Amino acid sequence: MGDYFTYDKRLGIKKPVLTVEWETIDLHTQQQILTEWEQIRGHIPDRIKEVEQLINQKQAQLDNEENFVRSCELNSEIAGLASIINDLWIWYRTNQNMTSSKKHA
Numbered sequence: 663m664g665d666y667f668t669y670d671k672r673l674g675i676k677k678p679v680l681t682v683e684w685e686t687i688d689l690h691t692q693q694q695i696l697t698e699w700e701q702i703r704g705h706i707p708d709r710i711k712e713v714e715q716l717i718n719q720k721q722a723q724l725d726n727e728e729n730f731v732r733s734c735e736l737n738s739e740i741a742g743l744a745s746i747i748n749d750l751w752i753w754y755r756t757n758q759n760m761t762s763s764k765k766h767a
Contacts, residue, residue: 665681666679667702673746674709674713674746676702678695678699706754713743717743720736720743
């Protein structure tokens with residue numbers, strides 16, 4: 663299944679990557695892809711929790727930070743982590759719809 667997924671270092675998950683139209687992939691391979699994606703998708707909420715913990719750590723640092731420049735850096739890091747969470751939720755929800763429709767098609 664390596665041809666259909668690539669690891670996204672920023673998000674910390676493998677994402678589906680199709681280089682051909684879905685309909686041109688044989689049914690057995692489609693089922694394998696969907697099965698692997700469901701396993702990956704199942705770990706997305708855990709990955710979100712990990713990133714939330716990092717945000718909480720950064721916020722705790724920010725609460726005690728007196729250096730303005732460092733406060734700005736921490737705010738930027740928190741925003742970057744929040745962006746990761748947002749993207750993870752998008753992947754989780756978008757592909758839930760795709761997966762459901764493909765399984766029932």
